[in-house]
Amino acid sequence: MRDRLQTAGATAESDETIDYETVSVPVLVVGAGAAGARVAIALADRGVEPLVIGKSDHGDAHTTWAAGGINAALGSLDPEDDWTIHAADTFDEGHYINDPEAVELTAKHMPDRIRELADWGMPFDRTEDGKINQRYFGAQSFRRTCFVGDRTGEAMLDTLVAKARDMEIPYRDNVMVTRLLTDGDRVAGALGFDMESGEFLLFRSDHVVLAAGGSSALYTRHSSREDENNGDGPALAMGAGARLVDIEFVQFHPTGMVGDRYGDEWDGRLVTEAVRGEGGRLFNSEGERFMERYSPDQMELDARDVVARAIAQEIREGRGTEHGGVYLDISHRDDEYIRDRLPSMVERFGSLGVDITEEPMEVAPTAHYSMGGVDIDFSTGETGVDGLYAVGETVAGVHGANRLGGNSLAETVAIGKLVGEHVAERADDEPPTLTDGQRALAEREFSALAELEASDGGATPRALLTELGEILWHHAGILRDESSLREGLAELDALRSRTTDLRVEGDRTSRAFEFAVDLSFSLPIAQAMLEAALERTESRGAHYRTDYTGTDADWRKNILVSEGTAGLSLRSRGVAEPGPEVQEALDNGYELDYHHLE
Template sequence: MEKYTTFEHDVLIIGAGGAGLRAAIEASAAGVSVGVVCRSLLGKAHTVMAEGGVAAALANVDTRDGWQTHFADTMRGGQYLNDWRMAELHAKEAPERVRELEAWGAIFDRTKDGRILQRNFGGHKYPRLAHVGDRTGLEMIRTLQDHGIHQGIDFHQEITIISLLKENDRIAGALGYDREKGRFRLYKSKAVIIATGGMGKIYKITSNSWDCTGGGTSLAYHAGAKLIDMEFIQFHPTGMVWPPSVRGLLITEGVRGEGGVLKNSEGRRFMFDDVPDLYKHQTSDNEEEGWRYTQGDKDAKRPPELLTRDHVARCIYREVKEGRGTPHGGAYLDIAWIKSKISNAEVHIKKKLPSMYHQFKELAGIDITKEPMEVGPTTHYIMGGIRVDADTQMTDVEGLFAAGECAAGLHGANRLGGNSLSDLLVFGKRAGEFAAQYAKEHSQMQISEEQVANLTGLAEKPFARYDQENPENPFQIQSDLQEMMQDLVGIIRSEKGLNEALESINKLKDRAVNAGIGGNREYNPGWHTTMELKHMLTIAESITRSAIERNESRGGHYRSDYTEKSEALGQMNICVWKTESGEMQVEKIPKKEIRNDLREIIEQMK
């Protein structure tokens, strides 16, 4: 019997979320053969959990908006550590990508005159998020799939990739297995695009689904790609905190974008206690002003609930730590108060936030049109990831590209809400375009049988270990990692805690080497988990080492022992790569000098 089944494509895309699908559509349109591998079934990508909207300066609600303002907002939100070229391309091209999606059949909410409606979101100066109620990611995936299946793309579902393959320092393909039967699959390819999303499952409390383990980022790292900004983790301010079975499940920022306010156990809107100087001129402590802002009033000031996510998350964390939290360790998010503003508030809430209404009704027994929700920070997004060229999305490895959450640069130290979905469209399109171009210009590399045999042999080792004395349980290792990361590398960090975390990761790596599972490769979740441990531990180590190097507080990285920003570190990105000996190397690298015209835009927008 053959050890593996072989497939061949000009461009192989790993991941079938928004970035992967948009890349596949673009590459296929260029006339090359395209294969898309996904770990779940088509349509189950984590993009569906992006609910609030897609950020693009369409200027349909406020004509003052434009790409320059979107660019400046993105840079300011990212604390100016962003790759300015990526931020420029993103701001300029997002409107065209959204209109393209509309032309392909996306059914956006509409203004009275029939244009795409846009809502306010944290960190955005103007109403900028095109949305479909609170189900925007789902509509995006539906539209891209519906368009993509007619493009001649080959889809390989329920496949896990265990290693990228290289020959002569060039990408040559990937090795994986089907999750149902455990049979190995060899994918030969001239170019590979990583579009595997985030890594929230290395934390205990997360909004991410089961497959967000950082696997694609780790694959690229082990293939020789460099990672940057790994210390910057976005803890979304509003996840469910009760009941325990759904702790961490996302509550869209759209609730606050529609007028929801945050209160502590004393009934006080605590967000007024700590408004950064940068935003004081934009925010108002007047409830009427905040309501007018969320309804799109051009002259109103924003409520402090719509400050950047990192800031709001830390404010909630502070209230809980100081004893003003809710019974289950969070804060209250109240949208029901808008009854005092509009007569048909219940209908309005159900129309604007249908998923949130259903989510709380079914999972927590709460009617959000009548009572407040309990919310708390949840691991949501990683700003860091694979270092890519801004224009082409190619990594440091020739023929390897990346797009979406697993690629870094656009968001800097903190991502603005809604920018993730436009990121998928803009850079998914670019990755597909340039990967196809690369594939046309290069021939397929021969993959050595020895390389494949070594990798399949390593993948089967956990079964042999099961027969030894006291093999490690992979599920327990995963659980211990999640607990440790939550406690020591979470919202608030310190040198002592980070060093403890690094020591713990090294011990977990030793345990993972001895992880064993029984049975065989068919229908075996224990084997899947064993395969994931290497990636989860790699990502955890890269986050921890990067966080140790950044002795300051900035964006999604907060150090209790270095609470202020460092001017010197504000000019540096932290870069991580794998040395020839297999060790993880960490280095501070200077930011690229920003172009003068873009610097002037930022200064004008301040």
């Protein structure tokens, strides 16, 4: 269906109109990574045909960059492991501000989800007796991380996409959503444009599921591609009236590639935790295996926040490499073992002239994952806004103050299935109609986008996004304090004032226009990160305040952020207790013994 609207400033007699396409569907899934795919499969299983839309080509989502593995308490190598210990490790890593329902649902459902993926053809590495193999991952008490070499995320998304195609689930790629369609009380669809043709799109649906990723790519040094994790999922939800939670918690992965050594295009790209899970060791420029000083029991496989701060400390105190990193070395392991377990790392570094079977890699921390996101009910995906659901890295709750490695992929499929099943119970096959109010909102949005496209000021969106990344890296990075956070907020205000003077060099199919839209998402999420980090006057997990270095029991609570009439509104909420089975596992104090790897 095609509609037309007059552009702003056009007269009744003018020919200045904009065409847009209207698409009506029972359920719209925004985001085509693992979470969106698993939601769509659950919907189709229940007889509801969703439409899945994504910003990139089908099967090319950020999920593919989750390389090391996916957690499930299968007990393939350590039979004493079970879901309660998986949950306990998740709470330990999250410093006890996780949502207990979210953690327990994920841990409890993951063995079935792994077996399901295997049945659908995911080629998990196997033990000699045919069981799904499992490796150590940071801060896990047992070998729990299932894997496909070091390309687990890619293999999982391939499997999910193949399943969705077998079920003939409709998919539309290269679509960017700019705003959710609301009537003041509920969500009724989404607005955006086709990134290849530039055509404006109105998706009319009474049920919208956001699975659009997180916001870690706001930082100047990050592990994502530049068109991913820009904050669009959380920003779209907050703009529609949903709350964010835990947005101050951003995970800095200990091992990102060092651009000064490998080139700007590789700066911050992830060096999978699987390298350390298979026995990789960290050394400073003096040849010291420095984790012996920071974590003598868990060494390189301590929690990600601990290892990241240790590396940052070594670099800050002058024991880093000339390129600003430290060394990660796996060369003591057998060459064939490395090639079998870490084929992608061997190939990537080999293309850059580094044979990791013979020499170390240079690494440094990189922004990697957003623990914070949309506040949801985890058994349903409901956001508190009627008709709007969310899942995956767009949401918060499973991970608390710091994410356990291997839990990101786990959350997508464990919670994605539950959310899809819940939405299917509420979806109506009758095509929803478009009200006059919704049409008017759409036309205002498309007029605003047309004006944005024509912007010819002095500041480019890419330049402003780069500055925004520097503000966050320097003021809301691994180490934070009140003075720096306030300085960051002041710099953010100054940057925001310059967005009135944008210059978009290109039409709606250009990267410049995409970056301009990204800016509208990134600014409110950056503001929320800085304000919440300032509010939390303690250190907990990935949030480390140099002026409040201790963990404060009174701060065992979540910070909620919502849009108010005078800007962002912040309040805190207490945290529920784990269930009795998980509490028993916590009381038993399970812990990784790193030296099994020696």
